Each structure stands twice: as structure tokens, then as C-alpha cells.
Amino acid sequence: MRSFDYPQEFLEFEVHGQRFNVKTVAPEVIAAWDDAPAEDEETAFEKLDKMILTFIDDGNGQADRWRELRASTDKPLAVGQMRGILRWMVESQSDFPTEQPASSPRGRGKTAAASGGE
DSSP: OOOOOOOOOOOOEEEETTTEEOOOOOOOHHHHHHHHHHHHOOOHHHHHHHHHHHHHHGGGGHHHOOOOOOOSSSSOOOOHEEEEEEEEHHHHHHHHHHSSSOOOOOOOOOTTTTTTTO
């Protein structure tokens, strides 16, 4: 028999010297994000923050620390950092990459060896 009772381990990530614990999020919550439009007057960054905060364990005031980190003008988070954090969070809980692999040419293709060195 194979058991899928995984121990509840905290995943952690670090950004700008701050460590955050990641909690498990129901798959329905993650799936709903694909179809959910931004709320009135909500920017893409605010939506991204909400999504990240859904994963952050609020123990020890971690959600407040995230908000402070995001509000910092001394060392702001780059969009790529935020997207990378969210992508990692989703992938770590789904066992699937969030991006499709790059397409490759159709057919077998030719190599120098197969084509007689041409």
C-alpha cells in the first residue's frame, strides 16, 4: 500500500533577508485564480500580493512583514521576484510546472551524422 499522508512540512522562502513559511492552499483556490478578474480598481500588483498572502503562514506576523517588505521604497521587490515567488509556491504544491515547456520542431530533424555530414 502506498500512503499519501505526507508530513505537514513548512516550505520556506527568503527574499531581502526575510524568511517566510508557506502553508498548504486548497487546489480549488489556486484553480479559481485563472478565471478570477481583478476586483474594481485592483491593480495587477495588488492581485499578485493577495495571491502570495494566501500562501504565507501568518504565524509570527509574517503577513504583516510581507506587507512591510512590499511597501518599502528603499529596496522594493521587483515584479520578477514576486512572480517567481508565486510560481514557486504553486509548483511546490501542485507538482506541476506552471509554464509549458518550449515547443520543439516537428518531425525527427536532421543531424550531421544522419545526413552524411552535410
